[in-house]
Amino acid sequence: MTCQARRATPHRAVTPERRETPMTFDRRTLRRAGDDRVGAKPQRRLGSFAPWPLERSDPARRLATILVLLLIAIALAGWSPGPLAEDVAPRPVTIGSKKFTESVILGETLRLLALDAGQPARHRAELGGTRILWGALLSGEIDIYPEYSGTLTREILAGEDVGSPESLAAALATRGIRVSASLGFQNTYAVAVPAALAERLELRQISDLQAHPDLMLGFSSEFLDRADGWPGLRQRYRLPQTRVKGLDHDLVYRGIAAGHIDVTVVYTTDAEIARYGLRMLEDDLGYFADYEAILLYRAELAAEAPAALAAFHRLEGKVDEATMARMNAKVKLGGASEQAAAVDLLSETLGLSVSVSAQGFWGQMARRTLEHLGLVAASLTAAILLAVPLGVLAAQHPRLGQLLLAITGMIQTIPSLALFVFLIPWLGIGWLPTVVALFLYSLLPIIRNTHAGLTDIPVPIRESADVIGLTRGARLRLVELPLAANTILAGIKTSAVLNVGTATVAALIGAGGYGQPILTGIRLDDTALIMQGAVPAALLALALQGVFELAEHWVVPRGLRPRKTRGASVEKAI
Amino acid sequence: MLRFEGVWKGYGGAPALAGVDLEVPEARTTVLIGPSGCGKSTLLRLAAGLIRPDRGRIWFEGEPLRPDRLRPARLRMGYMIQDGGLFPHLTVRDNVTLMARELGWPRDRREPRLAELAEMVQLPADLLARYPIELSGGQRQRVALMRALMLDPDLLLLDEPLGALDPMIRFELQRELKAIFARLGKTVLLVTHDLAEAVFFGHRLVLLRAGQVVQQAAPSVLLARPTEPFVARFVEAQREPQRVLLGAVG
Numbered sequence: 111m112t113c114q115a116r117r118a119t120p121h122r123a124v125t126p127e128r129r130e131t132p133m134t135f136d137r138r139t140l141r142r143a144g145d146d147r148v149g150a151k152p153q154r155r156l157g158s159f160a161p162w163p164l165e166r167s168d169p170a171r172r173l174a175t176i177l178v179l180l181l182i183a184i185a186l187a188g189w190s191p192g193p194l195a196e197d198v199a200p201r202p203v204t205i206g207s208k209k210f211t212e213s214v215i216l217g218e219t220l221r222l223l224a225l226d227a228g229q230p231a232r233h234r235a236e237l238g239g240t241r242i243l244w245g246a247l248l249s250g251e252i253d254i255y256p257e258y259s260g261t262l263t264r265e266i267l268a269g270e271d272v273g274s275p276e277s278l279a280a281a282l283a284t285r286g287i288r289v290s291a292s293l294g295f296q297n298t299y300a301v302a303v304p305a306a307l308a309e310r311l312e313l314r315q316i317s318d319l320q321a322h323p324d325l326m327l328g329f330s331s332e333f334l335d336r337a338d339g340w341p342g343l344r345q346r347y348r349l350p351q352t353r354v355k356g357l358d359h360d361l362v363y364r365g366i367a368a369g370h371i372d373v374t375v376v377y378t379t380d381a382e383i384a385r386y387g388l389r390m391l392e393d394d395l396g397y398f399a400d401y402e403a404i405l406l407y408r409a410e411l412a413a414e415a416p417a418a419l420a421a422f423h424r425l426e427g428k429v430d431e432a433t434m435a436r437m438n439a440k441v442k443l444g445g446a447s448e449q450a451a452a453v454d455l456l457s458e459t460l461g462l463s464v465s466v467s468a469q470g471f472w473g474q475m476a477r478r479t480l481e482h483l484g485l486v487a488a489s490l491t492a493a494i495l496l497a498v499p500l501g502v503l504a505a506q507h508p509r510l511g512q513l514l515l516a517i518t519g520m521i522q523t524i525p526s527l528a529l530f531v532f533l534i535p536w537l538g539i540g541w542l543p544t545v546v547a548l549f550l551y552s553l554l555p556i557i558r559n560t561h562a563g564l565t566d567i568p569v570p571i572r573e574s575a576d577v578i579g580l581t582r583g584a585r586l587r588l589v590e591l592p593l594a595a596n597t598i599l600a601g602i603k604t605s606a607v608l609n610v611g612t613a614t615v616a617a618l619i620g621a622g623g624y625g626q627p628i629l630t631g632i633r634l635d636d637t638a639l640i641m642q643g644a645v646p647a648a649l650l651a652l653a654l655q656g657v658f659e660l661a662e663h664w665v666v667p668r669g670l671r672p673r674k675t676r677g678a679s680v681e682k683a684i
Numbered sequence: 685m686l687r688f689e690g691v692w693k694g695y696g697g698a699p700a701l702a703g704v705d706l707e708v709p710e711a712r713t714t715v716l717i718g719p720s721g722c723g724k725s726t727l728l729r730l731a732a733g734l735i736r737p738d739r740g741r742i743w744f745e746g747e748p749l750r751p752d753r754l755r756p757a758r759l760r761m762g763y764m765i766q767d768g769g770l771f772p773h774l775t776v777r778d779n780v781t782l783m784a785r786e787l788g789w790p791r792d793r794r795e796p797r798l799a800e801l802a803e804m805v806q807l808p809a810d811l812l813a814r815y816p817i818e819l820s821g822g823q824r825q826r827v828a829l830m831r832a833l834m835l836d837p838d839l840l841l842l843d844e845p846l847g848a849l850d851p852m853i854r855f856e857l858q859r860e861l862k863a864i865f866a867r868l869g870k871t872v873l874l875v876t877h878d879l880a881e882a883v884f885f886g887h888r889l890v891l892l893r894a895g896q897v898v899q900q901a902a903p904s905v906l907l908a909r910p911t912e913p914f915v916a917r918f919v920e921a922q923r924e925p926q927r928v929l930l931g932a933v934g
Binding site: 570571573574575576577578579580581584588589592593667668669670 | 767772782817
């Protein structure tokens with residue numbers, strides 16, 4: 111397919127984005143973009159509880175001060191670099207990839223091609239599955255991503271008439287999308303079983319499975335659900351098996367190795383097929399369609415980044431199956447980076463030699479830490495600003511309180527991945543939906559603790575505050591909030607720790623952080639890499655907890671602590 | 685000064701107060717006394733505006749006590765309860781001066797007043813920086829009294845102020861409290877269940893039973909000429925321990 115120049119649509123807003131693949135060319139722009147954002151305020155609201163008449167022992171103000179300083183500090187440290195400055199021309203091309211190795215290698219290859227063509231480019235790697243990538247392409251959050259023809263016709267455009275190349279192009283054109291020619295290889299699905307088992311049961315074709323209803327089947331969750339996946343396969347071959355599991359594609363191989371799964375579906379270019387000694391069964395009824403590797407991209411690339419697009423098209427027909435499988439093996443079995451594989455791919459197929467600068471282990475760690483802290487700080491700050499007042503409201507109006515707690519409790523039960531997917535249509539991918547999701551999850555512990563802290567204040571104390579003449583607001587500010595400070599802080603602490611954990615899931619939608627190595631580690635079956643994300647995440651949670659405990663000690667006045675802390679002797683005399 | 689006019693108040697079942705008319709005279713100490721559940725604390729809480737009467741009216745300094753005009757009235761009342769009701773997160777100094785600060789009193793007005801009160805209730809100055817939890821029960825009640833007196837109120841409302849103290853401290857504080865009332869000439873409305881304490885403090889005793897005033901009179905009159913058998917029984921019941929005590933001595 112060629113790319114005719116069409117009138118470019120106006121520039122769309124690019125959401126704040128800072129995820130770079132581990133190595134980067136354009137440090138200059140990255141740093142500058144970071145500086146732009148540093149000036150952007152987090153918040154200063156808590157301090158406005160003032161004017162504060164108490165001169166000493168002023169716990170609520172201390173609490174506010176601590177929180178403001180803490181949050182400003184981590185927000186400044188972790189605030190994501192904003193959109194690239196406008197003087198960077200031409201505009202950067204954003205490349206997406208799915209969360210499996212081949213897609214990431216291809217995405218990385220595209221990025222190198224664009225950079226080689228003088229076009230700034232970003233690669234948002236491992237964004238998730240088809241739905242997320244296609245959605246991001248339609249909304250303009252990414253400009254291009256590698257896809258497979260079968261997925262396009264049978265999953266994305268399922269139910270539409272896309273039988274001929276012309277009708278396919280037309281269906282895509284109405285959405286402002288175009289498709290490249292095949293890159294030269296197929297990565298279709300194949301049913302695979304361990305060779306030993308195949309030998310024993312004499313399995314050669316998929317039809318042979320009909321005679322063995324007891325076999326345990328395990329597929330990637332995506333294959334299990336999609337129209338061109340398991341439902342269709344079962345129907346075509348009348349497969350009788352009922353023990354079917356859905357799990358992450360990267361875990362399928364481990365399941366097979368451990369004997370939990372007998373039959374699975376693999377991609378024909380998967381490096382693990384050889385490694386785990388699997389036999390692919392012949393698709394004797396011709397169920398699996400062509401899954402030619404293709405590129406899907408936004409039509410306006412032709413006008414806005416012609417050089418990069420031309421470079422992308424150079425890949426068409428150049429990558430054969432063997433080459434791709436070798437590149438996959440390099441990463442999955444050889445432990446090379448996707449970028450290194452992409453460099454090799456370019457030199458083997460196009461004779462292009464590109465050099466890249468690597469970011470060291472500590473550099474990566476620092477970047478992920480900042481990303482992670484940024485997510486936690488922004489969401490937690492927003493949650494505190496809303497949840498504390500809501501908790502106060504809930505304590506003052508019992509019925510409204512019930513409703514608030516019920517709603518926030520309900521939000522808490524939504525699985526994080528579901529919430530992300532739910533938010534994507536409105537907020538896109540990356541930083542913003544992640545922060546919004548974390549924010550929503552943070553509400554309940556803070557609201558609940560604020561509510562509990564306030565309602566637990568003994569009646570005589572509250573009445574004393576009334577009778578000495580304090581107004582309702584002054585009572586809240588001078589008596590109730592300080593007395594509840596400890597409980598409120600505990601709620602915030604809970605939220606912070608939960609947030610650190612939940613934020614690791616955010617890597618799935620391109621928000622980076624410690625989840626990135628975890629995700630990649632699962633994909634590459636690399637425990638050390640998983641640890642690079644899991645260990646710092648745990649340490650961060652512990653560190654935050656420690657910080658809050660210190661804050662607690664400072665915030666909670668002596669009068670509310672057990673006597674021994676200050677050793678003040680209590681005379682028994684009057 | 686303070687007047688209850690046909691006041692009814694119920695909490696669900698039987699009324700806690702059933703038509704109380706009562707005048708609290710100025711610069712005198714009036715003591716509400718009676719068995720548990722007779723409504724004496726309810727009367728005090730009504731005067732403080734913590735609850736509202738179902739029926740009837742409460743007058744304070746010539747004006748009816750209305751929910752929307754509660755604050756100015758409260759600034760002219762001092763209030764003290766059994767366990768002090770001190771704010772645990774504030775030091776003695778902050779507890780006592782909290783409202784004065786809210787009202788914008790400058791430091792050179794607050795500090796002398798604080799010192800004056802500390803001296804009056806005989807609280808050592810070094811305790812001002814302590815928190816309530818670091819004080820003894822008697823010290824706490826002294827601080828509670830200081831807080832009640834800080835704004836120099838016209839009316840003092842005291843709900844079993846010495847009820848939680850052990851007898852020795854209670855005895856000592858009773859005498860000090862009485863001297864302070866006499867010196868300040870405040871209007872005092874005090875609730876107690878102890879007849880001896882009531883007689884010790886009161887210019888006037890008001891005996892309540894089941895939400896109604898049974899007899900109100902000077903202590904000597906109440907003791908000598910009970911108007912109802914209930915009054916006589918109440919007095920007799922409270923005298924009994926003393927008789928036992930005297931018998932043991934003799």
